[in-house]
Amino acid sequence: MAETPWITPAAAIAESFPDGLKELGPRVQVNLRGDVTDSTFVNAVKTATGLDLPDAPNKVAAGKECKALWLSPDEWLLVGEGEAASLVQSLEEALSGQYVAINDVSANRTIFEISGPYCHQVLMKSSEVDFHPRAFAPGNCVQTLIAKSQAIVEQVGREMFHIYVRNSFSRYAGAWLAEALVEYSETS
């Protein structure tokens, strides 16, 4: 999908990011809404994507081509590689006639990756959510505030998180995260 230059506002400052912070390249992101208590819906999504949509809050369900992040009781963010258009199309086809909403939002958010021994500290500086391993683990995601920007935080490894922020906030959030890491990069 990125034949043309894909430039988020954060890209311009990415060079100055310290170790442990980077901006990920474009991903397919599709916002899906529907009634998770309706088995026709759930089954159709499964057919189209191979995903068992998580109905438990703040869970990520991983599939082969993409994963689904729980956003709200009737909303998921499907994230994967490849072509947004084809994912949208297969969802539209599988769900045609149902009461759903499917939106390609691949360009809506920038994804940052923070990793390393200090990523928990960085999150503790920027968010009031409990990211301690006892409360949050790989496979969890949460919508919250990172500094003063809305964000989705997904834990992808023991010491690795993905942070999705709206594109217009991405320069702010990227710079913020970078500065939060400085304290640790100097000592390490």
Next chain:
Amino acid sequence: MLNIDCPWCGKRHETEFHYGGEAHIARPEDPAKLEDTEWAEFLFMRTNTKGYFAERWLHSHGCRRWFNVIRNTVTHDIVGSYKMGEKPPKLPKRTGDAK
């Protein structure tokens, strides 16, 4: 900083939420039928309870759901939260024990 129990996401800090004021003020079925006084009641008059109070919150930075909370406006104790359309939990007695 209140710790508010979103019926979906669990307990989160107040900064993730938006306040929605008194709960259970239904928009009149047919506004055209109302007298000006009745319309003013709906628009502006509020119970503003001192003590246990049913109020609305929006988990605006989380799951974007509106829900109701019973909170004591004197002690700030939260008794419970419930989804829109659900019945409120039984209220403790009217006012809080603090001054």
Next chain:
Amino acid sequence: MTQAFRTTSGGRIDRRKAINFTFNGQSYIGYEGDTLASALLANGVHLLGRSFKYHRPRGIVAAGAEEPNSMVQLGEGATTEPNIRATQISLYEGLTASSVNVWPNVEFDISAINGLFAKIMTAGFYNKTFMWPRSMWMKLYEPVIRRAAGWGKAPTQTDPDIYDHMHLHVEVMVVGGGPAGLMAALAAGRAGARVLLVDEQSEFGGSLLSKKRQIGAKDEAGWIADMAAELEAMPDVTLLSRSTAFGYYDHNYLCVLEQKTDHLPAAERKGKVRQRVWHIRAGQVVLATGAHERPLVFADNDRPGIMLAGSVQTYVNRYGVLPGKKMVLFTNNDAAYEAAIDLQAAGGDVVAIIDCRHEVSGELVDAARALDIEILAGYAITGTSGGKRVESVEVRAIQKGAKVYTSAARQIDCDLVAMSGGWSPVVHLFSQSQGQLEYDEEKVCFLPGKPRQAQQVAGALAGQFTLKECLAGGYKAGADAARATGFTPKRKPAAPEIEEPDLGGIEPFWIVPGSRPIGEGMAKHFVDLQNDTTAADIELAVREGFESVEHIKRYTLTGFGTDQGKTSNINALAILSGILDKPIPKVGTTTFRPPYTPVSYGALAGRNLGDWSDPVRVTSIHDWHVENGALFENVGQWKRPWYFPKAGETMHEALNRECLAVRNAVGVLDASTLGKIDIRGPDAAEFLNRIYTNAWAKLGIGRVRYGLMCHEDGMVFDDGTTARLAEDRFLMTTTTGGAASVLDWLEEYLQTEWPELKVYCTSVTEQWATVSIAGPKAGAVLKKLAPEMDLSHENFPFLSFKEGTVAGLKARVFRISFTGELSYEINVPWANGLALWEAVMAAGAEFDITPYGTESMHILRAEKGFIIVGQETDGTTTPQDLGMDWIVSKKKPDFIGKRSFTRSDTARPDRKQLVGLLTETPDDVLPEGAQLVFDPNVPKPIPMAGHVTSSYYSAALGRSIALALVKGGHGRKGQKIFAPLEGKTVTAEIVDPVLYDKEGERLNG
């Protein structure tokens, strides 16, 4: 200077590490581990400052956070800091400090002359005077009062230091790292809970750092070290020293100030975070904050060298300092005897113990006697003398209950008075957490009652005044806290053998009379040392009708200072209780409020300064705008190009150029900031019908419509265009500033009022970058970029959209216009915005395509009479007021706002209505916000007819134009109206708001 008052050995200071520092310009030496206070005392310096009102000499009273005097100006230049207590400053190499609010210096302070007027400057005196002549208050009296105001000085430069914030969730938070707190943390930590232990001091140990105790096989230092080592080894236990829990808020939320570099020499601070505010959400909180010793209130109890007994003990044992060599102890309890014993043991001389109890006995009393210290039981200090340091005390035998003591006076020479009036548990945080206090007659103090939050109390705070009780109480509190958060505590360890003296009793003694009644003569019985409040002031307040403890506080300023009355509040209320003859619990305390000790603004702001005070939102084309010289306007959080001046151009010239380019050729605007919401579901059209004032059901697929939204009160709140993408799907645009609130508004109605409607809303604002091209050549530009797109008016009419490829990008193109010109809004995925913009610029080059900003956009739309929500509206404006009845459906039975239109005031014919204005002199551009009147020649208050909402110079019309809200304006076209401005009155004619291309012919290019 030699450290003449330093003991030869002992203490927790490192005698190998000498530290140089300067106080009031004089150089001194102290040791690592000292505080500024202990180092000054080691050098024999007691006089640190002057009192607020009378400028009496004042010295160090305490050794910790409760210190009421000894505020200094710390450091110099950009990092200077006012009002820091010497007792809380860890000594570091190169420290400089000076006394505050003294002139010319602390030794000789001119304002001490105030003391002569002490009889006049009683509590509240300023309410009774300075009223005549009236004008003198602002001219003379207040300026003089102001000159005397304040302690230290704020820096004059910007703070170079960094501050930040941290958030932590724990099961158990322990406040206070004394013996009780350490045990609590240990119990909770061993049980497996996540634990945070904070203490404001430089190291853990609390009051144990000041005492000599054998705990099992260890001395106090060994025991503390063992505890700290075990806690440090636990991975989920966080230990923060130099960290003050300063606020305890609802739902077990606590804030802690960690001072990370304040103890370091300047060179070692660079680049580090200076202070950090921790925000803690705790499952359970264990408060183990200890107790503060209370002063005794006796005549002239404020001279330097009069100190709290426990603090004397701290200086001796912890810092290896003798605060004086000839000490008199004045006490109402046994515990204070330890100070005498320890001072004597360290080489000082205790000349007498004045005990106001008539009978004294017990282990400590015997120990003092064994040291040959004279004990005067049933005596009190009834006066002191000395200039800048206490030199002697006057003591008399007490007659129980007497208002004056007539017994013979005896003078005792001394250079130090240690006093103890008992202990006040540090209930501040407990009380902040809404817990009620209970008065304990036997222990003579307020203790925590039932807690209001998930909380335990332990140690001296809970009235556990022996170490043994503290260890047991601390462990129990920690274990209970762990259990309450779902952990199983380990078995309680066996209690160690503890050697500590038996404490004996305490006898309340709130005020010490002298040979004359309180308030008579020159003697002063200070209650609040910082605010110079005396017992006589409290008596006067009661005499004048101020009986509530809250009134006393405000009338006499007791507890109003930077120490918040830590040593004075309880004495004040006890004295009040005596005067009113009301029991102490009935008098009650004043309210304890955060912060426990002062917190710098910098720490509270953290990193939320500058661009981080509020996120800056930018579009994907932003950097192009910057490179091309745009000036920016803040719109909500967004940065939008305001206009693009060329070198040497004035704003006026730039705007004229930009506007004419749009009118005559083509202009381009970054419109990415508009809110965009995907609305989908079988009931989407019905939903829009209820939300917007106009009708939506019949809008064709592929078509676009403008809509207006009102609140239920009928007032306009947002507007924008909405396109029908499919039968069940719309794309709504909102104003830039309104995007979030509109989405919330939609969700609110869907979720709370009309859950039966099947509609989903999804924000796609940043999915789509929007580039708007406008002007007669807009079609030609688009044609070049989208050769396959059929741009004919028949197949791509006004208010419709098409999907296709523009500049090789997948795009949606809307034919809508905010300028009145032929115009296309091209949407491409956000991250392709810049590519599109550059392609548009390239394609438009041959037509001299001109980027324009919000200001030109405003002019262009104003020429067409289009409104801007928030500019033409102000929360009191209906669609009808705007002349937009055409967009308010008469047929729809209901929509949000409709019912309010028929209220008597909203239906009034003479409401303020939107009109155009043309000034009599075409070059006169009215200021926006100018008020309008029908008759300028009447005296004030002049009845106002409305105001100018928008006003510009229109290059296209070659004159000024304005929009205004005018009373009954719709019926007044052709009439004159006046804008009385400073210095001149501008006359204008009321006209139709549409001033350019009234027929709308230009829409098709």
Next chain:
Amino acid sequence: MVKYSIFTIARNALTGHQNWPKQWRSPEPKPEYDVIIIGGGGHGLATAYYLAKEHGVRNIAVLEKGWLGGGNTARNTTIVRSNYLWDESAAIYEKSLQLWEGLSQDINYNVMLSQRGVLNLAHSLGDVREGVRRVNANRLNGVDAEWLDAEGVKNFCPIINISKSARHPVLGATLQRRGGVARHDSVAWGYARAADALGVDIIQNCEVTGIKREGGKVTGVETTRGDIAAKKIGVVAAGHSSVIAEMAGIRLPITSHPLQALVSEPIKPVIDCVVMSGAVHVYVSQSDKGELVMGAGIDSFNSYAQRGSFHVIEHQLGACLELFPIFSRVRMMRTWGGIVDTCPDASPILSRTPVDGLYFNCGWGTGGFKATPGSGWCFAHTLAKEEPHPLNAPFSLSRFESGALIDEHGAAGVAH
């Protein structure tokens, strides 16, 4: 009433201040009063004072549940100004400011009115438009008002940061030179003393727990100190207005919210005027004792707790440092909260009610301290004449029915 002056102070000094009379009595409640005022805050006490002074009503009681002046009067940031936008507001606040200007002399109590000037900062083009609009309206209404550009702001308040690169740069400000601050406690005490001298019974620790009515008319109140009969009742209970309304079976368009304030440690004078910024949410002045007195916006939720949430304070200090970077090392000494009675249009209610003899004076929300004299003066008139004075007629309860709201929120930020 013993006259206060430097001479009486000097005379009393000679006798060790033993002979000062009580500033007010602590009388037992009488069985009946002509007028009962519920609420012993500034507004209630002022109402009683003007009722006695201007209208000759003598049999008045002020009932206060706690200590007099302990409500919002004790908690506010004491800003006094009259530069409101709408004619109705400008008129009543200007009346108030005029009363302020002679108040210390009128009640012989120095309320320390300090007219050091109030700046309202503009940070966006929308703010500028709004500020200019208000200045123009003020002038035509006879209220002193000036518009300053950023340089003018800097001249008037040199420590303010007007850097163009600030996140929300200062683009200008309105200035009312006659605005300023006054000592909150003194206002309550001064009115109490003056009212007491005119025979008003100020009864503290007396909470009203019920409103007695017969045939749609009030007959008295129930209190924690027994029942008291009254012909008329004026409710001036600020944050507790709705609670008392409920006792009388009516509802008000009022919600009660925490509003927090704070003071710094006292420092030598650095700021010689009042600075308010609605856009970045902070206002600052320095008291005669040296503390920086600061406030911000309300906490969003309903509360009767006199305390709010910490994040509001942190936000406020961030905003403060944007404007005044030199305050970074100044330290916050105390924070507190009040309970403010907010109305949907941010304007007060001084009005009759559907219950005969029951009058409400409330809804002053975050800004009623400045109105204390004017509010008391108008409300006294309303109670005495049983109809509003023209100054408070627009502030009736009926405006919520007709839609004639007086929206003083300040226009919403420009949205485009």
